[in-house]
Amino acid sequence: MRILHKILLGILMLQASVTRAQTPAENLLSKLAGGDFEISHYNTACYFALAGKASLAFRYLDKAIEEGYSNTSNTEKDEDLLSLHADPRWAPMLKEMEGNRLRQQKTARTFFNQKSFWESEQFNTPYQSNISENEKIAGLSKFWSEVKYNFVNFDVAPEVNIDSLYFTYLPKVRLSTSTKEYYQLLSEMAAALRDGHTNVYMPPALTDSVYARPLVRTRLIEEKVVVIGVYDKALALKVGQEVLQVNGIPVKEYAARYVTPYQSSSTRQDKIVRGYDYALFAGALHEPIRLQVRDASGKVSEQTIARVKPAERSAALQVPAFEYRLLPGNIAYVALNTFGNDSAATAFAAKYEEISKAKAVIFDVRNNGGGNTSVGWAILRYFVDQPALVHTSYTRDYKPTYRAWGRNQQPDLNRNWFMPGKQQPYTGQVIVLTSARTFSAAEDFVAAFKTMKRGVVIGEATGGSSGQPMLITLPGNGTARICTKRDMLGDGTEFVGVGIQPDKVVSPTVSDVRKGLDTELQAAVQLISGRK
Template identity: 20%
Template sequence: MKKLFVFPLILLFSMGFAQYSVSEIPEDGYLKDFDIAVDIIRKQHPNPYRFHSKEIITRKLDSLRNEIKKDPGYINLLINNPTRIIGDGHSSFGTDSNYFEDVMNSIYYFPLSTYVHNGIIYVNGANKYAIETGSEILEINGLNADSILKRIPKAADGNIKVEDVDIAFNIPFILKNRTNDFTVKYKALNGAQKTVKINGIKYPQYYYEAKHAVLPIDLVSESYGIYGYKIDPETYYLSVKSFSYDESFFYERLKKYFQEMRNLKSKKLIIDIRNNSGGAISNVALLYSFIATDKSFNNEYKYGTQVVDINYTDYLIDPQTSQYYSDKDITDLNNFMRQRFDKGEKGDYYFGNSRLDNTYIKSYPRDGLFFDGKTMLLTNNRTFSAATYFASLFKTEKRGEIVGKETGSCSNFTTAAWFITYKLPHTKSTLSIPRTEIFFNNNDQDHVANCTGVIPDHTIKSDYFLKSLKEQKDPELEYSLKLLSQ
């Protein structure tokens, strides 16, 4: 999954290497780059009007453009970039690391770690202001919680409601008047409403505070990507935070853990794909093959696009090297797609042919180390792309119950696979968009107008969540263990 605009990770690699300044960008450069990005999306996205009509998209784009026109600037371009309104969580608008270092150094971040659950912004950790963990933030600088959540850009497909957002990072970007302190109105655990003025912090301190929050508790899995261990004598926990691995490596890791489950004689399994942003779709079936109930299962998906050729060739770069593509590079990219996509019998779609993916197996065999015990799956809004396909497969095959939040991408299709990246000429911002859509389980372009994520069987009620947060426990995991014990 790509975020709508990519800040924190880029910063980690940009400290101390600034060679130019955001002050060098001409004032009209922001609008020019906005217009170029809009033109690219219209000509190159595989289906820019999937979720909204051309008229609605045009109206929303005009509104974003007016915001930039009123206040041309780097932050305003990032907040109002055109990927915000097309409903494609894979399209992203990235920063130039040197320019954004200027922005980062000028900003004070919100000093409290937070976590959003059921529309409530909770304080998510200890702090020097003695605001208790679990206190509810009602307002920040006069902006109420609902308005804060509406203004923060979200990476999601269609109109999926997303609340897995980083309040502390985004607050200085969505406030009209950026400041080095914040006035916070909050509700304490005893129900009393209080107001306190707190000091903003610089990025290194923000990063430190984020790593010392209560949630998420499972930081080991975030580092390792795939991690498993015994929770109790009967239950095993397997966390899979990405499908972006070489298949051989992925299989070896899974084999290790499922062999361990067999040795332990585990009867129950919790698979955690929260914050899994996706990866190779072929790895989805590989993981599922270890929990399949039948000797084989239906693993069916197909690729489709309305745009086979690269129609917008200016500013196209290799995202690994940032080098501009040559005419030959573009010809090679076009030939790759032309050889692998054929025009459908009706409509304006091209679909992938047999040459496209030699890893595709429709009737997928169960692995010899399969686990046949009771299984539960944990998801959240950051369960995305290929990870959503796993959740969809898990639900379609009725393999067990799902606990958590709706996935951030659609349950029946996603935009993904190959991406193309442009470096916009005036702000050096990058625009990355997918070249195809992928339709799951016999769905195609005629059946995916209504997008919802994979809906969990169980969501965590606010009182249970708050109790777990105060006890520094993982709410979804604790609730899953409760369900498994029944």
């Protein structure tokens, strides 16, 4: 671990007995842990070793070993502990630690960490048009139990009792008459948890009958469902047209009846994106969609459009992970459209010398649905000149024996720091553009930027969902994922369930969409140039 991180953790421990106001992160953790907030014994030992207090360092290493610490290799290489290597207590301490490792390794081999234990083949049954009632109940039970023991965001939906939810859906799944209907029920159950990283996915055999969509994109803008993209030249639809009806049903009624009940979402803005952009026209490949639309002049017309296979649509709508252009006024515009692989970070590094000469940099993550957090963070490291705490997270640390003793479950806290890179950091003005489509790892990017206080965020609140999902298999060859990690800003400020709020709220308008104007980008350029 980084030295500064450990020193700060040690200072926190030494100050624990002093009456002071808690940080937001500590307040949250105190609430979750019943007030029992504890710093890692290993990190504390490192602090005392750096401070030259060998006896205290060994005391806390012993405490870490008593609690099961077993990373011998890391301990031997840890530069923070170099001062202890010549001490006669060092070798016996390592031997005890290695004993922990060997015991844990043996246990892991024989039981707990085997994939076959957690993901038993008994649940991995093949797809059938209507799987058995036993399979349906087993799948519901597995999803319920994995949520109960691993889900980290129950406080976002405090009205939900997971056991009551289980009993609500038990008779429903029993009465379901097809595998498709069964998975729709599980999707509806997952949506009740109000978490965008906790979802149920249909078996691949049902992909074309559930996830097919047309080569069109819509968005809810100023309470109107507006066409914002047409990717098939054969279609008569035009960007800027308002969708009034879908299959003879008013569009909002259609979304409320057939779309949003099955969309896992973390916030109102996230639900709107999923309901009116991502999934509005999803359905069976061979079932066309009848639309009633209205143009800017008020003329109403009806059109029938076809759905295409998900892979075909993804290819047609694909955008590069990284886009860069120099705007008038020497402003660098950098769109980071996905962190699904490291290509955005690689491309940014290749262009950094040119970008660093710009007067200001505008990062656009409005269409970034996430991926790997480290990709965005690799880019932000070009903008720091001193160590910066940028991220706090926790996961549940369930210990069955502690539960038997009546002790509260403890959260496992983690903090992440940025260290200055070798390159000369960029010191000019920086703006980040966000929307409700800014999600997951892209939100971690914005959260780090906000924590660094490096610049201004312009646009709309982000989706409000980040964290590490855990994938599980379900009978009939379907899958589900469950959010296991709660992410926060570095100081503990929450954004899961609410979204990261922009410093300046700017929303697109129907008029600008019809004119081909980018409302939020215009606002950013105006701010940089000093115009209101």
